[in-house]
Amino acid sequence: MSILGRVADLFTAKTHKLLNALEDPNEVLDLSYEKMLSGLQETKAHLADVIAQQKSLERQITTADHEIAGAEDDAATAVKAERDDLAKAALVHRRRAMDNRATLEQALNAILPQISKLTDYQQRLQERIEKFRTQKETMKASYAAAQAQVKAQQSLTGIGERLGGVGETYQRAEDRMLATRDKADAMDSMIEQGIVNDPLDKRSSAEKELAALRDKHAVDDDLAALKAQLGPKVIGSSSSAGSLPKPEGEAKE
Template sequence: MSILSRVAEILHAKTNAVLNGMENTDETLDLSYEKMITALQDAKRHTADVVAERLSLEQQIAATQKNMDQSDADAHLALSKGREDLARQALTAKAAAATKLQSLQTAHDAIQAQEAKLSDYCATMQQRIDAFRTQKEVMKAQNSAASAQIKVTESLTGIGGQMGDAGAALQRAKDRSDKMQNKAAALDAMMAEGVLNDPLDTRTPVEKEMDALRGGSTVDDELAAMKAAMATKPNE
């Protein structure tokens, strides 16, 4: 394969890809259907023209046949009256009419054959259009269902952007909550370690530790006293 052929194939493939991306399938199907209808209407108009021509030829054939019959009758009448000259003229006219009739009949047969072909063509085209219309509607319904399914799936998976934005907002809120909880825990730890002080608490660090020890001792002493009282109390 030559380089030019390869380049042509690549350009053709890229063009098809661009067209597929831009093409609205439903509109393309409807446009194709309309073109088929237009073609059928044109074929029917041509068929009507041929039918009109055939009818015209049939009228001419009938008129020519009538002239032939009249010339034949005139020839017999003239000859019966002893007018051989008139009879000859009538027979000459009859011969000319016969020649014309043959030409008209030949043209009529050709036109009739053409009309039959056009009629068959129109019938075949009508069948194809009916089949295409059915396939078109089925395909449009399938495209619509597939498009709806894609949109729902994209929404559920976040590809479509709407659910994706909601998921991103939820993640940002969770990250913010985690940061706030971590910050609160860090502040509690710093206050417990004395790194941070309550501005309303004027005690020194030593006083705070002593108060904590005294609070713990008071609870321990009270707990010991309760245990002793329960041990010495007689069972009822």
Template sequence: MSIFTHASEILEARVNHFLNKAEDPAETLDLSYEKMIESLQDSKRHLADVVTERISLENQMAQAQKAADKAEADAKMALGAQREDLAKAALGEKEVALQKIASLQAAHDNVAAQAQKLTDYEQKLQERIEQFRTQKEVMKSQMEAAQSEIKVGESMTGIGDGLADAGDALRRAQDRTAQMQAKAQAMDGLMAAGVLSDPLDQRSQTDKDLDQLRASSGVDADLARLKAEMAGQEPKNAAKDDDKAAT
């Protein structure tokens, strides 16, 4: 394969790819249907012209037949008047009329056959157009249903623009939330370690540690007091229970 042939095949493939994307099958079907209708209209016009020609020939044949009948009547009248010469002349006119009728008849037969062919063709074309119209509407409905199914599938799988954007936004929000939570945890740890401090709290780190120790010691002392009080109440309650049992 030459480089020119290969390049030509690549170009043709790209052109076909572009046409497949640019072409709307529904519009193509409608355009084909319109062309078939135009073809039907053309066939009807041709049929009308042929039928007009056939009728014109029939009218000429009728006139020629009238001329032949008149010539024969004239010949009879001339013979009745003992004018054989006039009778021959009239019969000569009759012969010309009959020859004209024969020529017109031959032309009429050809035109009539052509008209019949056009009529048959028009009927077949009209039936084919009706079949195509039905097939076209069915195909368009199937394509619309398939396109709708594809769009739904794309949306559900994230291939389309709908859920894909929503999924990206959700992931960005989740990442942002995780970052904020990590930052909050880091700040809590730094504040607990004394690296960061409240700007409104003017105490030194030593004062903060001492205050925390005092608070913890106070809690421990309060807890010890409550334990001692509860321990002192338990013997008294036990003595009362013994007196009630003795009585």
């Protein structure tokens, strides 16, 4: 295959793909239906023209019949009056009317089959249009249902254009949350180890440890002072309050 042939095939394939992407089945069905209706209207117009010709020929044939009858009457009247010249003129007129009538009848017989065919074609085309209209509405309803089903499935699976990045967005958010949490845990560990200090606290690590020890001893001293202040009675009563009473027999002994 030549280069031009391959380019032509490629262009045709691209064109068909673009048309398929732009083509809406509902619009195509409506357009086809409109074309069929237009064809039916044209058929009706042609049939009306042919029927009009039929009526015109029938009217002319009727007129020719009147002329023939009148010419025969004129010829008979001329014969009775012994006017052969007038009788001959009437018979000539009768002959011409008869020839004209034969021509008109021949034309009428020629268009009668056309009228029959156009009438039959119109009836079949109208039935086909009604059938296509029903099929069109059914197909449009099925297409709408299929579209709704596809959109629902896309919403559930996240495949659609609007929801296509939901899974990735959720994954990125989860990764960012985990990274932030790990960073917070690392900061807590560094603060506990003294690697990171409060910028407002100017004490060294040793000073902080000493302060923690002083706080611990101070709490122990406060507890001992509280016990000394309450005295041994309070402490004894508190310790005996939890013991069980002795039975009455043992108490008498």
